Amino acid sequence: MASNNTKRDTFEIPEGYEAEHDSEGRATGAVRPRGSDLQPQTPAAVRQFGTGATRDLDANKLDFEGFLSPLVLERYAEHMHKARRMPDGSMRDSDNWQLGIPVKVYMKSLWRHFVSVWKLHRGLPVTEEVRGEVIVKDLETELCAVIFNASGMLHEVLKAKKNG
Secondary structure, three states: OOOOOOHHHOOOOOOOEEEEEOOOOOEEEEEEEOOOOOOOOOHHHEEEOOOOOEEEOOOOOOOHHHHOOHHHHHHHHHHHHHHOEOOOOOEOOOOHHHHOOOHHHHHHHHHHHHHHHHHHHOOOOOEEEEOOEEEEOOHHHHHHHHHHHHHHHHHHHHHHHHHO
16 A cells, blocks of 8 residues: 655755644644744734734733833932942943852842841831941832842842753
8 A cells, every 4th residue: 555645745844943733742834943932823813903014912922011110220220320330430331240249149238238128118217337438228229229139149040040
């Protein structure tokens, strides 16, 4: 008996691409770039705008605009810019922290700033002596410091995870 396999039943997948499969593991006949999470476009998966333009649905995409506050990011950037100035007056690069700070250092600083936030939340004063001058801490600055230390710590954790 002759095989049912014909030339039209076989398909060579180009290098760098992979076959797509349905939820039951059957090949759909579609291909996508290897490692891509792009889904094939079906009419139900496309938004059409009044202008005639179309886009895929965004239901499964990260919503940075919704997750982040421009007010918070701007205030945090102001805090970080001010923190760039070194005691000698020079300015460090804005991404200097990405060169690597030990997680232990972030953790200790995170706790100090969290305790300051907690005290300020409860109406207690927070001060620090810096080079002989007493600095009165404020809630916004301390919250920015918490964000910095949490972000820096997460950055180091993710780098370690990526690098295995």
